[in-house]
Amino acid sequence: MIHDGKPAADPEALMRSRFSAFALDKRDHLLRSWHPQTRPESVENDPGLRWTRLEVLESSGGGLFDAEGAVEFRAHYRDGGTPGVMQEKSRFVRHEGQWVYWGPLR
Template identity: 55%
Template sequence: MPRRTPRPRPDAVTAASPCPCGLSATYRECCGARHAGSPAPTAESLMRSRYSAFVVGDEPYLLRTWHPDTRPDRVGLDDRTRWLGLEVHGSTDGGSFHQEGTVEFTATYLERGNRGAVREHSRFVRHEGAWVYVGPLPPSV
């Protein structure tokens, strides 16, 4: 019986693809560079690269860029989830001269035929000189 070659996912990202994070650069020039080891210069850049890591299924990157005090043992990515887009609503601090920053965003996805969205106001800090994700801020009242 002949072996079938699996079909690529319709949303497969290549180095020359537009970056999933929504910026006007290729994956290689943008978030792919972060995934390959180039440090994120801002908290927003890190957040965008983490979104792209969900898109391409890069769990090691997600864990590596998560603060050790809040990092889980594993992320548990589901290959049936298709990430559809990212919208950044705003950010505070998180630049070259800051030690902390926040980014508010919405990431939309499709999972088992159901469309959903994750809206989060995330906190980022510098840890050992690099931006890392701490976690969501509590909702404002």
């Protein structure tokens, strides 16, 4: 399982594992799967926020010989009972042979 340290096959698989890690409050996986140059010191969970659904809109790159990939997604949540959506196009890069999250593409 990716949450236990198994490498993700591609950026989309890593994106899905990171979404579920946010939903399940698996901060260790979030930090481990973040590139060291952009990784925060810690990740805090908002107790009023509940991640409910992930929609992958587009995936590019991330093939066997690619050094980078991108995943555009919508993450649905409930904040104190009020529904919301966060949309991002994320950049993923290979670091020490494994896919890691770099940050949002601008």
